[in-house]
Amino acid sequence: MAKLRTQVGIVGAGPAGLVLSHLLHLQGIESVVLENRSRQYVQERVRAGVLEQGTVDLLREMGVGERLKKEGLVHHGIELRFRGRGHRIDFRELTGGKGITIYAQAEVVKDLNEARIAAGGQTCFEVEDVRPRDFDTSQPKIQYQKEGSEHELVCDFIAGCDGFHGICRPTIRKGVLTEYEREYPFGWLGILAEAPPSSDELVYCYHDHGFALLSMRTLQIGRLYLQCKPDEDLGQWSDERIWQELQLRLASDGWKLTAGPVVQKGVTGMRSFVVEPMQYGRLFLAGDSAHIVPPTGAKGLNLAVADVQVLARALAHFYKTGSQDLLNQYSHVCLRRVWKVQRFSWWMTSMLHRFPDSSPFDQRRQLAELDYVTSSRSAATTLAENYVGLPMEWS
Numbered sequence: 348m349a350k351l352r353t354q355v356g357i358v359g360a361g362p363a364g365l366v367l368s369h370l371l372h373l374q375g376i377e378s379v380v381l382e383n384r385s386r387q388y389v390q391e392r393v394r395a396g397v398l399e400q401g402t403v404d405l406l407r408e409m410g411v412g413e414r415l416k417k418e419g420l421v422h423h424g425i426e427l428r429f430r431g432r433g434h435r436i437d438f439r440e441l442t443g444g445k446g447i448t449i450y451a452q453a454e455v456v457k458d459l460n461e462a463r464i465a466a467g468g469q470t471c472f473e474v475e476d477v478r479p480r481d482f483d484t485s486q487p488k489i490q491y492q493k494e495g496s497e498h499e500l501v502c503d504f505i506a507g508c509d510g511f512h513g514i515c516r517p518t519i520r521k522g523v524l525t526e527y528e529r530e531y532p533f534g535w536l537g538i539l540a541e542a543p544p545s546s547d548e549l550v551y552c553y554h555d556h557g558f559a560l561l562s563m564r565t566l567q568i569g570r571l572y573l574q575c576k577p578d579e580d581l582g583q584w585s586d587e588r589i590w591q592e593l594q595l596r597l598a599s600d601g602w603k604l605t606a607g608p609v610v611q612k613g614v615t616g617m618r619s620f621v622v623e624p625m626q627y628g629r630l631f632l633a634g635d636s637a638h639i640v641p642p643t644g645a646k647g648l649n650l651a652v653a654d655v656q657v658l659a660r661a662l663a664h665f666y667k668t669g670s671q672d673l674l675n676q677y678s679h680v681c682l683r684r685v686w687k688v689q690r691f692s693w694w695m696t697s698m699l700h701r702f703p704d705s706s707p708f709d710q711r712r713q714l715a716e717l718d719y720v721t722s723s724r725s726a727a728t729t730l731a732e733n734y735v736g737l738p739m740e741w742s
């Protein structure tokens with residue numbers, strides 16, 4: 348068996364794993380990232396695209412923000428559209444100048460991979476059968492297979508950054524973790540299209556037929572979503588039908604939706620999920636491995652980045668002082684933010700979607716809520732400060 352030693356063994360080369368690995372490197376702490384997919388696969392996976400102000404600031408501070416600065420689209424507001432009319436939430440005015448940046452998750456992952464390689468970092472792609480072991484002792488290890496042979500990575504700590512379907516969370520023995528979960532009775536049918544966005548900012552739309560979102564990846568590529576059934580059959584949705592339905596839901600006086608060739612489409616289920624605590628012994632869960640939010644608040648990637656900032660700081664404190672104090676608080680600190688973000692994502696989802704069992708009363712209440720949010724400065728500020736990202740808290 349080939350043996351390797353590092354300080355922090357990281358499972359998963361998504362945003363959480365790669366940001367953690369680079370943050371640790373900047374503090375002089377060694378890590379090895381183990382990823383079961385290929386580099387190309389993780390760099391091409393179509394996922395999130397909205398970065399909070401704090402995520403952007405962090406990536407820049409880490410030295411991986413150059414392309415993001417050049418190519419990212421900075422937005423200072425979003426539009427809420429209902430009853431065929433748009434209402435702008437002005438982030439700049441409501442949050443003291445803050446905004447969000449549109450930059451695809453795949454591009455973030457590409458930039459991080461480049462940075463790790465330039466720094467001589469070790470990311471092992473296409474490993475198989477990853478097994479975290481002995482994390483309830485002071486010498487955890489991760490066993491895995493690479494090209495048919497057995498390997499063992501001995502480390503001081505393991506970071507489970509392996510997403511919702513990863514192996515780290517299920518490896519923790521039964522009874523330790525409590526799961527909190529809510530499934531939603533709908534999903535999102537999302538497309539990526541060679542169509543310039545028909546609005547300068549994101550448009551969140553409530554409609555009798557269900558929610559629609561106009562988003563974008565670049566000034567040439569649009570990202571659009573329709574509320575659909577969780578198990579919607581994509582075969583029933585020709586490109587033409589998708590554009591027609593988007594046009595219908597997003598319709599507003601004098602506004603025109605620009606269509607174009609659909610280059611990717613898929614259906615995503617919606618769930619809220621949190622596991623408590625986010626640590627056990629020397630295994631720390633971060634990002635989607637510990638929590639999932641419905642995408643309406645655009646928070647998944649940002650929350651993953653927030654977790655690993657807390658973890659990197661706690662690990663740096665340990666290596667500097669020998670004290671595990673901050674590591675012991677990791678779960679508590681992260682969960683305070685996680686639950687606030689869960690609340691916001693649930694609230695945005697509940698306000699904007701058409702629930703299958705909703706009564707005429709519920710629908711009028713939703714419209715009243717949208718009316719309130721877009722006409723009360725206090726309510727709009729609540730949305731804006733959550734959307735651009737709450738400040739980091741360290742205790």
Ligand SMILES: Cc1cc2nc3c(=O)[nH]c(=O)nc-3n(C[C@H](O)[C@H](O)[C@H](O)COP(=O)(O)OP(=O)(O)OC[C@H]3O[C@@H](n4cnc5c(N)ncnc54)[C@H](O)[C@@H]3O)c2cc1C
Binds near residue numbers: 651
């Ligand atoms: C289809 C889809 C669309 C999404 N759209 C949006 C959106 O529009 N807006 C938004 O904010 N969020 C969105 N999200 C959520 C966002 O992408 C995630 O929150 C974000 O990727 C979390 O990062 P992570 O690093 O924690 O997990 P991931 O990005 O999931 O990374 C985990 C990594 O671990 C690897 N891995 C898994 N199991 C193992 C194993 N056993 N061994 C080794 N490696 C393993 C995976 O291959 C992956 O590379 C979407 C998610 C999905 C699935």
